[in-house]
Amino acid sequence: MSVDEMVTLEAGPGEIMEVSMGPHHPSTHGVFRMDVRLEGERVVRLKPVFGYLHRNHEKIAEHGAYLSAIPYTDRLDYLCSMTNNWGYVLAVEKLAGIPVPERAEYIRVIVAELTRFQNHAGLVGFLLQDMGASGTPLMYAFREREKILDLFESLSGARMMCNYMRFGGVRVDCSAEWLEEVRQLIGRLPRFVDEFEALLRANEILMARTQGVGVLPRELAINAGVTGPMLRASGVNYDIRKVDKYGVYDRFEFQVPLGDHGDVYDRYMMRILEMRESVKILEQALRDISDGPIMDPKTRLRGLRPKAGEAYGRIESPKGELGFFLVSDGTMNPYRYRVRPPSMINLTILEDMCLGQNVADVVITLGSVDIVLGEVDR
Amino acid sequence: MSPLPAVEELKALIEAGVTGAAVAVVPNSSPSGQHSLLLDREHARAVAEFLRDHAELRLDYCSLVTGVDWLDRETTEKIKVKKVVEGPDGSQQETEVEETRKTKTPGYLEAVYHLFSMEKKHGPVILRLRTANRADDGHVPSLTPVWRSAEFQEREAFDLYGIVFDGHPDLRRILMWDGFVDYPMRKDYVPPADDALAGVHA
Numbered sequence: 157m158s159v160d161e162m163v164t165l166e167a168g169p170g171e172i173m174e175v176s177m178g179p180h181h182p183s184t185h186g187v188f189r190m191d192v193r194l195e196g197e198r199v200v201r202l203k204p205v206f207g208y209l210h211r212n213h214e215k216i217a218e219h220g221a222y223l224s225a226i227p228y229t230d231r232l233d234y235l236c237s238m239t240n241n242w243g244y245v246l247a248v249e250k251l252a253g254i255p256v257p258e259r260a261e262y263i264r265v266i267v268a269e270l271t272r273f274q275n276h277a278g279l280v281g282f283l284l285q286d287m288g289a290s291g292t293p294l295m296y297a298f299r300e301r302e303k304i305l306d307l308f309e310s311l312s313g314a315r316m317m318c319n320y321m322r323f324g325g326v327r328v329d330c331s332a333e334w335l336e337e338v339r340q341l342i343g344r345l346p347r348f349v350d351e352f353e354a355l356l357r358a359n360e361i362l363m364a365r366t367q368g369v370g371v372l373p374r375e376l377a378i379n380a381g382v383t384g385p386m387l388r389a390s391g392v393n394y395d396i397r398k399v400d401k402y403g404v405y406d407r408f409e410f411q412v413p414l415g416d417h418g419d420v421y422d423r424y425m426m427r428i429l430e431m432r433e434s435v436k437i438l439e440q441a442l443r444d445i446s447d448g449p450i451m452d453p454k455t456r457l458r459g460l461r462p463k464a465g466e467a468y469g470r471i472e473s474p475k476g477e478l479g480f481f482l483v484s485d486g487t488m489n490p491y492r493y494r495v496r497p498p499s500m501i502n503l504t505i506l507e508d509m510c511l512g513q514n515v516a517d518v519v520i521t522l523g524s525v526d527i528v529l530g531e532v533d534r
Numbered sequence: 535m536s537p538l539p540a541v542e543e544l545k546a547l548i549e550a551g552v553t554g555a556a557v558a559v560v561p562n563s564s565p566s567g568q569h570s571l572l573l574d575r576e577h578a579r580a581v582a583e584f585l586r587d588h589a590e591l592r593l594d595y596c597s598l599v600t601g602v603d604w605l606d607r608e609t610t611e612k613i614k615v616k617k618v619v620e621g622p623d624g625s626q627q628e629t630e631v632e633e634t635r636k637t638k639t640p641g642y643l644e645a646v647y648h649l650f651s652m653e654k655k656h657g658p659v660i661l662r663l664r665t666a667n668r669a670d671d672g673h674v675p676s677l678t679p680v681w682r683s684a685e686f687q688e689r690e691a692f693d694l695y696g697i698v699f700d701g702h703p704d705l706r707r708i709l710m711w712d713g714f715v716d717y718p719m720r721k722d723y724v725p726p727a728d729d730a731l732a733g734v735h736a
Contacts, residue, residue, distance in 0.1 A: 206708075206709070207708060207709035207710065207711070210709040210710070212694075212718055212719070214694075214719065215718060215719060250564075250565065250566040251564050251565070251566055252564075252565065253564075253565030253566075376682070378594050378595055378652050379594065379681060379682045379683070380681075380682035380683050380685075381595060381596055381597060381681065381682070381683020381684075382683075383597075392652055394595075394652045394655070399655050462564065463563060463564060464563065464564075465562045465563045465564025465565075465566065466562055466564060466566070466568065467564055467565075467566035467568060468566070468568060468598065468648055468658060468660075470597070477597060479597060479598055479648075481598055481600055481646070481648070483602060484564065491602075492600075492602045494598070494600045496597060496598045500686060501683055501686060501687065503686070504682060504683060504685050504686050505682070533709060534709075
């Protein structure tokens with residue numbers, strides 16, 4: 157077929173065209189594919205296809221000791237290794253009844269909220285990138301993210317694969333200087349959020365592209381198990397930090413931002429507002445943290461052998477409800493190890509959100525879900 | 535957070551609310567104290583709808599769906615049996631003899647559902663469904679018509695464990711590719727040798 161023939165190849169009125177978006181496409185943020193059927197520019201069917209990064213993470217974890225799964229959890233949502241660690245150690249702590257010292261709980265809150273901040277900043281940067289604001293806004297986000305990763309590096313030795321938490325506490329203590337550095341950084345963050353929010357709020361093109369697009373109704377969001385900022389953008393007040401009050405989250409004052417349209421714009425605004433709440437939590441945690449041990453002295457890390465039984469532990473990760481379900485048969489390695497991946501479950505209703513929309517809107521609707529393929533595929 | 539009834543009360547509630555449903559409590563001795571309810575396959579769908587729509591419970595959110603593989607078990611026990619034996623003098627005597635007995639318990643695949651309530655902010659209530667065995671009857675009813683969130687997760691349990699969810703709208707492999715045979719998360723899965731794929735794409 158000549159090039160001319162290819163160019164004139166198009167679907168006539170009423171004809172359906174099949175387009176495979178991905179797996180190698182900049183808008184899919186990883187190796188993810190969508191089988192899309194189009195009538196003209198309108199989406200009439202969309203099926204997500206994934207598994208390209210599948211390495212059977214769960215099987216690997218079932219073959220090792222409880223301790224050896226922690227570095228693997230870093231690689232689930234590889235932008236948020238700290239919160240992945242927390243979800244897993246929380247489940248082990250429930251399974252084996254392990255207490256956590258207060259200082260370790262505060263350090264966990266500090267690193268988790270820093271993680272949430274950099275995740276959300278990156279996501280908003282990517283939204284602007286997806287809509288054609290190439291490069292610059294994303295670099296604004298990455299500028300702040302780098303500073304947070306610097307802090308993670310000086311604390312844990314690694315910028316992204318932190319491998320920092322342990323059941324019964326955290327691996328290394330933080331110094332007073334480190335806490336001071338965090339304090340200085342979060343003093344500057346509100347100004348960054350203001351600047352970033354102005355890019356969203358005051359941009360007419362952006363509002364035209366995102367408002368009323370990719371609407372997720374409240375009832376469907378609940379029934380489909382959507383969690384995290386995406387759920388709250390649809391107006392459901394459900395934040396596991398408030399519901400379960402795990403760790404020391406009952407000691408902090410913060411709001412749970414809620415949207416009322418459930419569209420792409422609301423989903424991004426949720427991230428902006430949650431960044432502000434994270435800063436509030438960080439300020440309180442830095443104020444209240446006291447000296448003390450960082451590990452439960454009785455916990456055996458290497459030789460942990462929980463009694464036969466099972467436990468489900470969950471946290472509010474930046475993407476939604478991150479849970480770990482563990483079954484112990486009384487041996488050194490988990491009989492069953494299961495991750496509840498929020499990114500994957502939030503994809504369940506991708507088709508519902510995209511039907512009837514233009515194909516260009518699929519890109520920003522997918523972007524607003526906030527997926528990381530390391531977690532979707534496991 | 536409104537309090538959730540204990541598992542025994544939940545069992546009574548379900549059995550009163552869904553006629554014919556057989557519910558068994560599966561205790562959990564872990565410090566987590568998360569006990570679960572084993573449902574019979576025939577009434578599972580009705581029980582799920584009952585739990586979702588019950589005014590006090592309102593378990594509107596199915597968070598986690600997963601498979602667990604329990605292998606066939608062979609237990610050996612030594613028991614003492616009384617046997618009549620002929621004594622050295624020819625008389626019938628009753629003595630105790632030790633015998634080894636092997637009992638086979640067939641394994642099963644289990645689908646586990648963790649339910650929460652977004653409205654009442656309580657949970658989890660844990661449901662379990664079991665297949666008849668691991669070989670030829672790996673069926674359980676799908677709960678996707680009750681909770682959409684089960685759609686991808688049931689597909690995953692089908693893909694990796696081979697549990698067939700009857701009534702699922704779109705039961706296909708999800709993480710492994712379509713031509714793949716076998717179920718990699720099963721406990722007796724043997725991975726192919728490293729060179730098994732050599733030459734396939736040649």
